[in-house]
Amino acid sequence: xxxxxxxxxxxxxxxxxxxxxxxxxxxxxxxxxxxxxxxxxxxxxxxxxxxxxxxxxxxxxxxxxxxxxxxxxxxxxxxxxxxxxxxxxxxxxxxxxxxxxxxxxxxxxxxxxxxxxxxxxxxxxxxxxxxxxxxxxxxxx
Numbered sequence: 848x849x850x851x852x853x854x855x856x857x858x859x860x861x862x863x864x865x866x867x868x869x870x871x872x873x874x875x876x877x878x879x880x881x882x883x884x885x886x887x888x889x890x891x892x893x894x895x896x897x898x899x900x901x902x903x904x905x906x907x908x909x910x911x912x913x914x915x916x917x918x919x920x921x922x923x924x925x926x927x928x929x930x931x932x933x934x935x936x937x938x939x940x941x942x943x944x945x946x947x948x949x950x951x952x953x954x955x956x957x958x959x960x961x962x963x964x965x966x967x968x969x970x971x972x973x974x975x976x977x978x979x980x981x982x983x984x985x986x987x988x
Contacts, residue, residue, distance in 0.1 A: 903929040905979040907952075907970045914986045915958050921945075921985065925952035931974035939967040939980075943987050958987040 911923035921943065927934060936952035945959040952970065964985045971978045 905930045905970070905972055905977045907968065907979050907981045909954070909968070909981070909983060913983060914988070917959065917961050917987055918957060921954060921956055921958050923954040923985075925968075925970070927952070927970055930970075930972040930977070933973040935971045935973055937969045937971075939969065940965060942966065943985055946985070958985070961987045
């Protein structure tokens, strides 16, 4: 509890103070003699932030040629919808030898070994943290 120290009494006002809050003026009622409590202010009322959930979910698909000849160039481009525009891509399968996934989600390179390559690619929205995974097959013949 803060201790108020009377500084001076002038007319109907008593000046009081303490080391932390400084000096305050307390008005004394001329009819009752009581000292009125100092006015208080309430902090402004704040409302919680409004979070709008996305109306659509993040999705990922690829465009390009999924069937290529040995030695041919593979160029598959990602199509990401309903995201922030800032993504991280990763793969969870074996890609054809010579084909790489870059930071932009592009699959490119020369397919060097024939085979059927079931491919799983994931995209993470860096802002929302939402992850979407898509699957497709790259066939090298």
